[in-house]
Amino acid sequence: MNLLLEIEKVGHYYADHTALEDVNLEIAQGELVSIVGPSGCGKSTLLRCIAGLIKPSQGRIALNGVQINDVPDNLAVVFQDYSRSLLPWLTVRDNVALPLRRRGRSKAERQATALRVLEAVGLGGAAQKYPWQLSGGMQQRVSIARALAYRPALLLMDEPFGSVDAQTREDLEDLVLQVRNEGMTILLVTHDIDESVYVGDRVVVLSRAPGRIVADLAVGLPSKRDQITTRELPEFVHMRAEVGRLVRA
Template identity: 50%
Template sequence: MINVQPLRQSEPIHIENLRKSFHAPVANKEPHYIIKDINLTIKGGEFFILLGPSGCGKSTLLNLIAGFIGKTEGKIALGGKEIQRPGSERAMVFQQADASLFPWLTVRENVEFGLKMKKLKKAERHEISSRYIELVGLGGHADKLPKELSGGMKQRVQLARVLANDPAILLMDEPFGALDAMTRRTMQKELIRIWRQTNKTVIFVTHDIQEAILLGQRVGVMSVGPSSQITDLHDIPLEYPRDLSDPKVLELLGTIQNHFDE
């Protein structure tokens, strides 16, 4: 097993009465909130799923946690410090890897990009990039350009680059949504393996109930927007790896599906 020791210890994320509107307030009218009155604590090292239909504000909540956008009301804090801007302890993994990779750089050069910005010496960059390229299963592909890789391999590069910078928290916005079913299942298994080896906090956005149950320790179900809220929290007390034919998994699928059928 590859020895990967995270340098940072994950702290809990506390969210209290969080609201977000993208519109200026109108006199005597309730603001048009995308999300409203979100209350949630995500534990350090937890694999947490944000589950809900398209347009319910999942990505908005993720971007608030990332610090990419500011809140309208309420509180969102990492440990005891309020989140007001992006920070190196939080890193986003996007659905489209092509948008985040530099096409003129090799796999290794992409993974080392952030390390180079930190002015790490070449030998140290090489050691770190080799470790994470191997961790995500891309050993032997370090000198390839993104155009030579499949969609799943590009997502592995994006993940390796994020991990190489050693964030405590991975924010993942439907990262496997653009992949075919077989590649998606492979990447789900790989992500669980990597999470268990690195003990990062993972906050993962999806609208796929099966994916939520296969991956998460807890699932937060969001209501249809606007003014979306987290209406239910489900613990998923199942061992990994999980099997969709397991009666316990099927029971959870039915329970969570009921939220969207009501």
């Protein structure tokens, strides 16, 4: 196992409450790990600690063996509020190409990569439009395309599909599975138990605040998944029920 992310005894405290306590987790290269738990259990706080956006009050987080003390170069985040992460004065293509400046790519290389990734997420025809001209689901695809263009070692997704319709959500779940199958490591925070099982190689369940890991479950589903047939499998139904019981406990 090629270990990519190590979280050791992480806790985080705000002025009026404890968000996380004694969180330990390891994620291997190429895994897609879902994180679920009750509202307010610290899921988003954990993601922000991993992203280097906040420093945990205690413990250690390391990416590729290097402790995270600031925002790592080889990491990307897709937030739930995608509208705030897109720059309205830039075209869709330029929004996707923007982070590639950090990679030292030429303008031609940045634009070519952006167009290629937009085609992959089904937005090749929207490259010259502006974010405000797109639907919510299309804007979220732009956010995902931008992360994919950057090719991070680790992709963090914080409730990325919470604001889109059901059909778009299913399409985006399948897109994330496609990305995972191409070798990207993904950590996905979600409130949707079905989603956590459908996309995950593992489902990590956090307790009520202060958030602790109460279960780390391997998802025994075929790697090739389908929105209809996979959700009908007895293994899927059993896992969904088990995760649901743990979240409600």
